[in-house]
Amino acid sequence: xxxQAQHDTxxxxQAQHDTxxxxxxxxxxxxxxxxxxxxxxxxxxxxSVLIWTTTPWTLPANVAIALRADAAYGLYELDGEGLVxxxxxxPSALGERFAEATLLATTTGEHLDGLFARHPFLDRDSAxxxxxxxxxxxxxGAVHTAPGHGADDFETGIKYDLPILNPVNASGHFTxxxxxxxxxxxxxxxxxxxxxxxASGRLWRxxxxxxxxxxxWRCHNPVIFRATAQWFIAMDQNRLRARAIESxxxxxxxxxxxxxxxxxxxxxxxxxxxSRQRTWGTPIPALVCTGCGESVLDAHVAxxxxxxxxxxxxGVWWSDPVETYLPDGFACPNCGKHAFEKEKNIVDIWFxxxxxxxxxxxxxxxxxxxxxxxxxxDQYRGWFRSSLVTAVAVxxxxxxxxxxxxxWVNDEHGRPMSKSKGTGIDAKDAMDKWGADVLRLWAxxxxxxxxxxxxxxxxxxxxxxxxxxxxxxxxxxxxxxDFGAADVVSRAEMQPLDTLACSVVDAFVADxxxxxxxxxxxxxxxxxxxxxxxxxxxxxxxxxxPLYSRAENxxxxxxxxxxxxxxxxxxxTAVAPVLSFTAEEAWxxxxxxxxxxxxxxxxxxxxxxxxxxxxxxxDLALWEELRSLRSQVxxxxxxxxxxxKVRIAAGSGLHxxxxxxxxxxxxxxxxxxxxLVESASIESDAATLxxxxxxxxxxxxxxxxxxxxxxxxxxxxxxxxAAVVRAL
RNA sequence: GGGCCAUUAGCUCAGCUGGUUAGAGCGCAUGCUUGAUAAGCAUGAGGUCCCUGGUUCGAACCCAGGAUGGCCCA
Numbered sequence: 001x002x003x004q005a006q007h008d009t010x011x012x013x014q015a016q017h018d019t020x021x022x023x024x025x026x027x028x029x030x031x032x033x034x035x036x037x038x039x040x041x042x043x044x045x046x047x048s049v050l051i052w053t054t055t056p057w058t059l060p061a062n063v064a065i066a067l068r069a070d071a072a073y074g075l076y077e078l079d080g081e082g083l084v085x086x087x088x089x090x091p092s093a094l095g096e097r098f099a100e101a102t103l104l105a106t107t108t109g110e111h112l113d114g115l116f117a118r119h120p121f122l123d124r125d126s127a128x129x130x131x132x133x134x135x136x137x138x139x140x141g142a143v144h145t146a147p148g149h150g151a152d153d154f155e156t157g158i159k160y161d162l163p164i165l166n167p168v169n170a171s172g173h174f175t176x177x178x179x180x181x182x183x184x185x186x187x188x189x190x191x192x193x194x195x196x197x198x199a200s201g202r203l204w205r206x207x208x209x210x211x212x213x214x215x216x217w218r219c220h221n222p223v224i225f226r227a228t229a230q231w232f233i234a235m236d237q238n239r240l241r242a243r244a245i246e247s248x249x250x251x252x253x254x255x256x257x258x259x260x261x262x263x264x265x266x267x268x269x270x271x272x273x274x275s276r277q278r279t280w281g282t283p284i285p286a287l288v289c290t291g292c293g294e295s296v297l298d299a300h301v302a303x304x305x306x307x308x309x310x311x312x313x314x315g316v317w318w319s320d321p322v323e324t325y326l327p328d329g330f331a332c333p334n335c336g337k338h339a340f341e342k343e344k345n346i347v348d349i350w351f352x353x354x355x356x357x358x359x360x361x362x363x364x365x366x367x368x369x370x371x372x373x374x375x376x377x378d379q380y381r382g383w384f385r386s387s388l389v390t391a392v393a394v395x396x397x398x399x400x401x402x403x404x405x406x407x408w409v410n411d412e413h414g415r416p417m418s419k420s421k422g423t424g425i426d427a428k429d430a431m432d433k434w435g436a437d438v439l440r441l442w443a444x445x446x447x448x449x450x451x452x453x454x455x456x457x458x459x460x461x462x463x464x465x466x467x468x469x470x471x472x473x474x475x476x477x478x479x480x481x482d483f484g485a486a487d488v489v490s491r492a493e494m495q496p497l498d499t500l501a502c503s504v505v506d507a508f509v510a511d512x513x514x515x516x517x518x519x520x521x522x523x524x525x526x527x528x529x530x531x532x533x534x535x536x537x538x539x540x541x542x543x544x545x546p547l548y549s550r551a552e553n554x555x556x557x558x559x560x561x562x563x564x565x566x567x568x569x570x571x572x573t574a575v576a577p578v579l580s581f582t583a584e585e586a587w588x589x590x591x592x593x594x595x596x597x598x599x600x601x602x603x604x605x606x607x608x609x610x611x612x613x614x615x616x617x618x619d620l621a622l623w624e625e626l627r628s629l630r631s632q633v634x635x636x637x638x639x640x641x642x643x644x645k646v647r648i649a650a651g652s653g654l655h656x657x658x659x660x661x662x663x664x665x666x667x668x669x670x671x672x673x674x675x676l677v678e679s680a681s682i683e684s685d686a687a688t689l690x691x692x693x694x695x696x697x698x699x700x701x702x703x704x705x706x707x708x709x710x711x712x713x714x715x716x717x718x719x720x721x722a723a724v725v726r727a728l
Numbered sequence: 729g730g731g732c733c734a735u736u737a738g739c740u741c742a743g744c745u746g747g748u749u750a751g752a753g754c755g756c757a758u759g760c761u762u763g764a765u766a767a768g769c770a771u772g773a774g775g776u777c778c779c780u781g782g783u784u785c786g787a788a789c790c791c792a793g794g795a796u797g798g799c800c801c802a
Contacts (some may be wrong), residue, residue: 151802152802519746522740526741529753537768540764637769
């Protein structure tokens with residue numbers, strides 16, 4: 001099978017972005033109409049079609065002229081010669097001589113389809129064909145068509161069953177097929193061809209024309225298109241394409257539109273060319289019959305090669321005699337002869353990466369298919385597609401359960417990082433500078449599915465969030481200092497505020513796990529930040545009073561510490577995938593006796609003890625009610641914290657829930673006194689607050705405002721504190 | 729030129745199937761605290777939700793067109 005030669009996918013792709021404007025000879029050439037006819041009338045010199053090209057070296061491969069079906073074409077008489085070209089382009093194409101031309105007849109492209117013109121210097125006809133890519137912006141509306149030297153031309157050649165001529169060898173020199181130009185380097189032949197055309201009177205005009213031409217992105221030399229024989233995977237045989245699309249539907253996608261994208265790539269992908277002309281790579285274990293020239297790909301030969309390659313490496317293909325790979329009595333399926341040469345093409349590296357799942361998965365305890373494949377968005381067309389096609393061809397299933405696409409990392413202004421512009425940041429340098437966990441947290445803080453920005457300011461911002469989290473962890477750890485395994489209180493025995501906090505922790509862990517499960521790392525990040533911040537402002541603040549002012553072994557205090565231990569461990573578990581080093585460091589700081597059986601945070605499980613969802617939701621609702629009350633108290637303009645006493649008049653429903661908290665309600669509001677009364681005139685779930693100055697004076701030990709001096713020895717302490725101090 | 733995607737406070741982002749004054753964290757300002765202290769708490773100022781039309785009682789969200797940026801193609 002012939003195809004449009006792709007020297008290298010990357011080269012071609014880059015070439016489009018790397019087209020240098022180059023001065024090139026642009027020529028208008030006339031091809032005489034040889035068969036069929038337009039109105040010849042008195043045209044002594046015959047009728048020609050005027051074509052236009054910037055690459056005269058492709059003229060030896062010309063086999064057709066493409067017209068646009070619906071475009072108007074005119075027959076112009078000039079100096080006794082008939083010229084056919086698009087009427088819309090005649091003024092620009094004929095230039096100053098347009099005024100002298102006489103329009104003899106007009107028709108549309110479709111009426112000229114099937115006529116033949118005569119090649120300007122070779123002894124053959126050039127078919128007049130139709131193509132929809134013919135534009136009426138430049139040229140003559142009659143497009144020189146060389147199927148061996150261009151993708152569009154190739155397609156047209158296939159459609160019209162035209163010969164695909166490639167009279168250029170791999171080194172860019174003309175072959176014998178190019179007639180008089182055989183042996184010449186194509187770019188040097190350009191000038192000669194133009195000269196010859198001029199001499200033979202077939203050149204209408206030549207001039208310098210500035211246009212863009214593809215160049216190699218690496219060596220910057222101009223590249224050319226040559227149609228050569230290649231190996232393909234036939235996408236439409238055995239319903240391969242259709243089955244691949246079906247398999248793609250069974251896969252999950254992050255983001256979800258990835259499914260559309262991947263299916264689109266499968267739908268539109270041309271026959272998959274898997275051969276390359278390189279000497280470094282995995283050889284295609286095919287044979288070429290020296291008798292008939294047929295390429296032969298045989299399963300037995302391929303298996304012999306696979307065995308040999310496994311032992312010696314693929315390089316032996318080049319040094320082994322061909323007989324090494326021939327099964328006994330092997331004959332050419334085409335001509336029956338027995339003499340072969342080895343194929344010289346190698347397998348495209350894209351094909352090799354597309355089969356890595358066979359090499360890596362399904363062995364050594366690693367399952368096939370994989371849980372997910374993660375790559376940048378360019379890989380919908382690349383690896384996501386190639387892996388899927390090879391897997392479907394062999395196993396009729398996708399090699400992954402989910403496709404996750406990530407965006408690109410740009411600099412702080414959203415521009416691509418560039419080493420030469422000094423905007424590039426090396427990952428290693430960033431890690432040394434800011435620390436691995438800050439980088440991890442940054443990765444979670446951005447929406448990785450989209451393009452993201454990275455730079456000192458962005459990292460600085462996230463490192464402040466990191467410090468916050470670290471401080472919460474330190475707070476929890478430091479308050480477990482005097483806490484032993486024997487002091488741990490079971491959840492059932494904890495005080496109401498503490499069991500409530502445990503519920504909030506459970507909900508948090510469950511949420512974060514759900515985010516991770518959905519690969520929504522950013523969602524997990526948001527939840528973590530929100531959690532650590534509200535835990536700190538609501539719960540930790542409330543715990544300071546019991547933790548600091550109660551006696552070491554006081555039941556209230558031990559309950560709080562038990563909840564803190566629980567919260568800390570669950571928090572570290574939840575945070576470990578993102579803040580791995582910090583979580584493990586903190587985990588190791590927990591006294592071994594308290595840590596339980598899990599020596600490492602990575603041994604701990606996300607699974608929570610049986611969660612009663614209904615009870616949990618009730619707890620969460622009450623937590624929110626507490627938050628609301630607390631913010632009303634804390635936001636009170638004149639009196640705050642322990643200076644205040646609060647009188648809460650609550651409706652029956654809320655009253656019942658708050659009453660259950662006992663003195664924990666006062667703690668949660670961080671005030672010295674809290675009075676709760678039920679009010680029939682208030683809606684069941686509502687409350688009104690009355691915040692006034694607390695009675696008494698500030699106790700020097702617990703800071704609460706109380707009546708001091710009940711213990712004569714400690715006149716500046718409240719009764720509770722005096723009792724604690726006495727017991728020391 | 730085509731397909732897909734993105735665009736919400738200074739920054740990083742939430743806003744489910746359209747429904748009261750668009751939210752969070754960080755930053756910023758102000759106050760409190762000084763027993764998490766190179767910490768903690770509170771309050772506040774910041775938004776024509778890219779633009780223009782349309783549908784609707786009602787649009788950040790739906791539709792059409794456009795702008796800017798990205799990816800893949802032609």
